[in-house]
Amino acid sequence: MIDEKILADHNLTHEEYDHIVRLVGREPNLTELGIFSVMWSEHCGYKSSKVYLKKFPTKGKYVIQGPGENAGVLDIGDGLAVVFKIESHNHPSYIEPYQGAATGVGGILRDIFTMGARPVAVLDSLRFGPLDNPKNRAITDGVVSGISGYGNSFGVPTVGGEAYFHECYAQNPLVNVCCVGLAEKDKLFFARAQGVGNAVIYVGAKTGRDGIHGATMASAEFGKETEHKRPNVQVGDPFKEKLLLEACLEAMAKNLIVGIQDMGAAGLTCSTTEMAAKAGTGMEINLDLVPQREAGMNPYEIMLSESQERMLIVAEPEKVKELQQIFNKWDLDAVVIGRVTDDGQLKAYFHGELVIDIPVKAVVDLCPAYRRPTKVPSFIRKISRFHLPEILSDLNEVFLKLLSSPTIADKEWVFRQYDHMVQVNTMVLPGADSAVLRLKGLKKGLAMTLDGNSLYTFLNPERGGQIAVAEACRNLACVGAVPIGVTNCLNFGNPEKPEVMWQFKEAVEGIAEACRQFDIPVTGGNVSFYNETEGKSIYPTPVLGIVGLVEDTSTVPSPGFLAAGEAIVLLGENKEELGGSEYLRVIFNLEKGQPPALDFDLEKHLLECCRQVIRQKLIRTAHDLSEGGLAVALAECSFHSPKKIGFEVKLTDPIRTDALLFGESQSRIILVAKEKNVKKILALARKLKVKARVIGKTGGRKMVIWHRKKKVVDQPVDLGYNAWKNAIPNYFEVKKD
């Protein structure tokens, strides 16, 4: 009955099929095969990545829950826990940008509130093709609207993130959504079907035929025709999700729930098998009882549907009634569809017939793990060496051009479509180094950031991974936060290609090393392979989401200049490093060289120094240096300044002027302080072995930089501001004739 074609349709190899037959003890039927196919897909089973993911450090003093649950959990004191995770929704967002992105938000929100936490913030990392192409604009517009439509209605603030634009994402946009939630530490819930005889309850939206095989789709590359995959994308209903959130949290507060899991990828299949496997139990369900949106659905469709806004709950039989009352109050279905058993099998009945009978352990834990072959890509040698081009005569022009590069330019067009203030906790608005939330009634606050530079990772995957972690930590340090936990989203091409697998292995090793160095545990994340269309892969794109703790929210500095006449202090060292820079890419169309070097000890001292000057209230503005280097970072301080204050900076470093202005050397931060505090800052830096010096002053309406007595940048703030501010809106504005 199971033939070549069926196996191919399910993305299963012959070896995998033989393995399934051995585990089940007979030939599986089509529904059972479908279950194995989604659970053993790359998306759910992590079969190519598992062996490498083990390298991440996962333990630490803040960790309550590491990888393996719906989300990671950190202890932040005062009886509170932070629940957070990142997920990708890349493939669906290319096929149907609005719904793809919207359901990406919906999925990660459920991962958070299924653990008993109220989502308090969303951040997203977006990658699109260049905006001069109308199709890329349509995808960008659709994805942003989708995130906005879902998050705003649900009532979670989207407080930050990043957006990059590059040709490699034209046919493979990346939509990575990270959600952070807050829970009471002793009221966490887990995806475990404990207690034989307990009721299995289906809650939320009805099951339809949408999204069947979404997880499998996300585990293969795309060919020319993707239109027909549109039915694989789910449709989101944020209002229903909001009801589900409130009902679940209310039921949790009343202690009516034993275990709970959301139905995300692989829907009912994933929630039933995983909850039983984690508890060492089995489950028996009646598919006829599953609330259905359309008539005539078969077991295969019911089990594999990825309809949104659904949860599976295990509860003690005597509490079912009260639980149902709560869900009915919120106008949601809550139907007992089965019970927990002790035989380790998932058994499902349909029209009175046993249609599924498989061991849950086999489905969940025995997915094969592959150590796929790796090979250094041939281009790596070619791109690492190159001749630096001549410095252009008009660096003012270069400066303006960089400010209006969409990757560097203001992202307000994106984030003002997101409600970033609902829940009244957002202290630092989007656009700064890190988002900061106050915690009502407490002195401390929560900071979070998403980072990843894929050009660095393309040129040198290991260092790219390391820099992503360092950059995120630096962004957190700029608001005075100590990093306490990491989640990551690893977006790569086809793992069956040894070159892609090499990139993956190197990047993971880089991230793991950096996390060990900075002593921050990885508590979960997501791997997205097969980001390829017509054989063309994206640049390897690891995105790091790091949560930090701010001890005292009253010390959080501003990302912009607050007053004229204050001293600008540079922490760190300017080096002659231009490889992988936005400058070479935008101005010379060069994507070559080695990304900047990273010295962990130096970085650690720098972070500590930055946090200490903030804690001691010695500064009012801090900003880290990243894409576009020193000149762009200074300009951003002017643009974030409420009064658009300018600056004058004098430098004498013995390096090329373009490297000084636009080079992206790591471990550098700009601090701005009142004159009287400068001595203390420099002394503190000396003590911590961090290079620090005053490079100039804030003030005036111009941005001026001198290098060795020559004025190399001299621009009115307004001119730069307009270039930076309007770059992205200009692509979308309807031209009036």
Added chain:
Amino acid sequence: MKFGVVVFPGSNCDYDTFHVLQNIMGQETVFLWHKDPNLKNVDWVVLPGGFSYGDYLRSGAIARFSPIMTEVKKFAQAGGLVLGICNGFQILLEAGLLPGGMLRNKNLKFLCQHVYIRIENNKTAFSNAGKKGQVLKIPIAHFDGNYYAPPDLLAELEKNNQIVFRYCDEQGQMTEEANVNGSLHSIAGLMNKEGNVCGMMPHPERASEKILGSEDGKIIFQSMINYLEKKMGTRKKKKVTATRPAISSLPPIIGSF
């Protein structure tokens, strides 16, 4: 005095409004569940922001049929005080408690940002704590906030001083740029002829704490408190202290079955 914050299933600024009224303004505040035809003897009803019933149809179009709105209407018609914020404003328009309607923002995008609004009339229950012409910094967050009314209605609103707030720039000038959503006559907030029902698109509850960048929103809540205190005489205030603010991220149990 007692404030009631209505909770529609899709309200998402209900906790925020509750938090500010109770923990910042120190007022006794209760939630009013949308299915309960009961206003719990409150002195003031606030319809908070959010997406009432999903708002897949026109914003607020379904909410006006809810049991609580029948009560709110009776309350308003009897002279009771009602403030609608954002979605609450949209609901008041749909329910016919305020005149006019909302179109999509002029750029056809959701807009979340700080804006400036000018107090046009400070002789109201919603603005008496401010000065006429005073500029307030308060954020907006909406898709449908582009106020529309036919010319004769606009003339009447102007004539009766029903326009409480208008969008302006930092200096208080009304410009096309400052009128971000495209509202006619830059209307950001208006009240009914009787002066007991007011709707506004900006969110005063998001601008009531220094740590969030502005405290100007408190002027609106303080005006309401002043008005009630005056109306109720020198009756002793019930002192309310903040309750478990750290855990206020978790839901208080609201409504009944």
